[in-house]
Amino acid sequence: MSASVITAESLAEAPPAVGQRRWAALLRATMSQWRSRIGLALFAFMTLIALAGPLIAPHSPTAFVTAPNSPPSSQALFGGDALGRDVWSRFLYGGRSVLGMAVAATIIGVGLGLVVGLTAAYLKGAVDEILMRIADVFMAFPQIVLALLLVAAFGPSVPLIILIVGISHAPRVARVIRGAALQVVERDFVKAAEAVGEPRRRVIFGELLPNVSSPLLVEVGLRLTYSIGLIAALNFIGAGIQPPTADWGVMINENRLAVAFQPWGVVLPVVAIALLTIGTNLLTDGFARAVIGLERGE
Amino acid sequence: MARFLVRRIALGLLTLFLVSVVVFAATQALPGNAATAILGRNATPARVAALTRQLHLNESAFAQYAHWLGDVVRGNLGTSAATQQAVTKYISSRVLNSAFLVLVSAIVAIPLSIGLGVWMAVRRDKPADHVLSVGSLGLAALPEFVIAILLVLLLATNVSHVFPAVSLIPPGEHAWNVPKVVVLPALTLILAVTPYISRIMRASMVEVLESDYVTMARLKGLPNRTVIWRHAVPNAIVPAIQVSALQLAYMAGGVVVVEYVFSYPGIGAALVDAVGNRDVPVVQALSLIIAAVYVVVNLGADIITVLATPRLRTAQQ
Numbered sequence: 001m002s003a004s005v006i007t008a009e010s011l012a013e014a015p016p017a018v019g020q021r022r023w024a025a026l027l028r029a030t031m032s033q034w035r036s037r038i039g040l041a042l043f044a045f046m047t048l049i050a051l052a053g054p055l056i057a058p059h060s061p062t063a064f065v066t067a068p069n070s071p072p073s074s075q076a077l078f079g080g081d082a083l084g085r086d087v088w089s090r091f092l093y094g095g096r097s098v099l100g101m102a103v104a105a106t107i108i109g110v111g112l113g114l115v116v117g118l119t120a121a122y123l124k125g126a127v128d129e130i131l132m133r134i135a136d137v138f139m140a141f142p143q144i145v146l147a148l149l150l151v152a153a154f155g156p157s158v159p160l161i162i163l164i165v166g167i168s169h170a171p172r173v174a175r176v177i178r179g180a181a182l183q184v185v186e187r188d189f190v191k192a193a194e195a196v197g198e199p200r201r202r203v204i205f206g207e208l209l210p211n212v213s214s215p216l217l218v219e220v221g222l223r224l225t226y227s228i229g230l231i232a233a234l235n236f237i238g239a240g241i242q243p244p245t246a247d248w249g250v251m252i253n254e255n256r257l258a259v260a261f262q263p264w265g266v267v268l269p270v271v272a273i274a275l276l277t278i279g280t281n282l283l284t285d286g287f288a289r290a291v292i293g294l295e296r297g298e
Numbered sequence: 299m300a301r302f303l304v305r306r307i308a309l310g311l312l313t314l315f316l317v318s319v320v321v322f323a324a325t326q327a328l329p330g331n332a333a334t335a336i337l338g339r340n341a342t343p344a345r346v347a348a349l350t351r352q353l354h355l356n357e358s359a360f361a362q363y364a365h366w367l368g369d370v371v372r373g374n375l376g377t378s379a380a381t382q383q384a385v386t387k388y389i390s391s392r393v394l395n396s397a398f399l400v401l402v403s404a405i406v407a408i409p410l411s412i413g414l415g416v417w418m419a420v421r422r423d424k425p426a427d428h429v430l431s432v433g434s435l436g437l438a439a440l441p442e443f444v445i446a447i448l449l450v451l452l453l454a455t456n457v458s459h460v461f462p463a464v465s466l467i468p469p470g471e472h473a474w475n476v477p478k479v480v481v482l483p484a485l486t487l488i489l490a491v492t493p494y495i496s497r498i499m500r501a502s503m504v505e506v507l508e509s510d511y512v513t514m515a516r517l518k519g520l521p522n523r524t525v526i527w528r529h530a531v532p533n534a535i536v537p538a539i540q541v542s543a544l545q546l547a548y549m550a551g552g553v554v555v556v557e558y559v560f561s562y563p564g565i566g567a568a569l570v571d572a573v574g575n576r577d578v579p580v581v582q583a584l585s586l587i588i589a590a591v592y593v594v595v596n597l598g599a600d601i602i603t604v605l606a607t608p609r610l611r612t613a614q615q
Binding site for chain 1: 317432448450548558573
């Protein structure tokens with residue numbers, strides 16, 4: 001499979017595992033499964049609501065349009081919340097923050113984890129040991145406890161939440177990437193690149209990175225799913241975005257006391273978060289199965 | 299074997315020590331003088347100075363950490379900034395309530411998910427397996443608070459009124475004396491961890507069922523039940539036990555949001571409250587306790603895995 005004869009040509013071409021044909025096969029194998037199709041449909045639909053919702057919302061998310069906790073009416077499609085704001089409009093506005101924060105945290109976490117994981121796998125020895133020990137310390141906290149610890153010190157803030165959720169993903173991503181990269185480091189094309197004196201950075205990002213792209217994509221999917229859940233939870237308990245901003249997590253907390261007689265303020269955002277996370281998880285699982293299937297078939 | 303245990307436990311202790319450093323350092327970042335924060339803006343300079351000395355705030359960060367860790371090791375977790383109560387007194391009954399919640403959830407969830415995993419493996423690729431497989435994948439994706447809120451909608455308010463939506467426990471009473479209030483929080487945790495354990499059990503069981511010795515047992519004419527429970531399960535269960543231990547550790551963090559949703563009087567709800575009040579001593583104590591449980595349970599999971607796997611047990615010698 002790998003280029004065992006060290007020539008200039010074998011260095012110039014990309015390692016065989018990452019050809020365009022493989023990506024096409026992977027995409028086909030992913031999309032041939034029902035779980036991936038349902039997952040993609042759910043994810044696309046909820047993303048559309050989150051992004052385009054504010055454009056079609058009939059009212060401002062902070063305007064008082066009806067009586068408090070009023071039932072659905074012609075004025076407010078799903079009724080009013082405890083302060084008389086339009087539940088439907090707040091719902092349409094409330095997805096951007098969760099999704100945006102989750103995507104940002106995922107980028108930070110996967111990016112940082114990727115760099116640390118590849119570096120540890122490539123340099124080995126003391127650097128590997130130290131990086132993994134630091135990872136252990138961060139993994140000794142449940143992510144939400146680490147977040148609350150820092151929110152207690154700095155106060156609730158959106159950039160802080162994005163940063164903590166991202167950083168707390170990093171050691172978990174780093175472990176997976178390190179594990180995948182350790183096998184690649186031993187392969188001939190890496191040795192060949194070292195032999196001709198490629199700088200370390202080129203070896204790590206030019207040779208190792210393309211060969212861990214499948215586990216990397218699985219991590220992106222998993223971390224996005226967890227980020228959405230974690231960030232919605234932090235907004236829900238008041239550690240992230242603050243009222244009166246419309247946000248699905250904040251909405252659930254605002255409306256849960258009135259849930260017995262005005263359930264829509266809770267039902268809409270809860271179902272939205274559920275469908276979004278189920279979508280990303282189904283799609284990720286479909287992709288992971290496709291990767292395993294192709295590896296077995298090879 | 300002994301060397302492995304000593305090494306593992308030493309690493310666990312090192313991690314715990316570093317965790318305490320992180321907990322202390324994170325809360326040191328607080329802007330302003332903690333003494334002013336506790337006493338309020340109108341405190342006289344003399345009182346601020348006295349409290350500064352009492353809290354060792356005039357000493358170096360290292361000395362402050364040493365004082366704090368020394369107190370923690372001796373079981374003194376400080377004084378709550380919000381209630382002026384000793385933190386140990388404030389959290390002791392809450393620790394018991396949370397431990398009870400996690401214990402009840404684990405006792406139900408672990409056998410349930412192992413049974414489900416076995417059942418799915420035996421009915422592999424039949425409709426029941428597919429439905430449970432995709433269902434558990436969807437359930438695994440849901441954040442705990444979403445599961446909790448859905449349970450409230452279904453079982454405590456709009457659809458039916460079977461269980462209380464709020465876990466009210468009279469002061470001085472323990473959770474196990476009011477079993478009704480434990481049901482929904484425990485059900486949330488059970489639904490949150492079951493997919494993970496049952497999926498691992500299914501995968502491991504599928505592999506074992508394909509092995510030669512299981513075919514051999516079947517060819518000998520042993521009844522199906524004996525083949526599954528006496529021959530296959532004991533060999534398939536190690537990964538499930540390991541994941542169960544990891545899920546137990548995960549529950550230490552999961553209780554935070556679940557307890558908050560149901561106002562269950564445990565350490566999770568207390569942590570959210572303390573963060574809201576910016577009650578630093580309580581936040582420090584609770585983060586440290588939760589992280590310690592997490593480290594110890596993970597350590598336990600590692601040791602159990604090695605003890606239960608003959609191949610690893612001898613490889614470590």
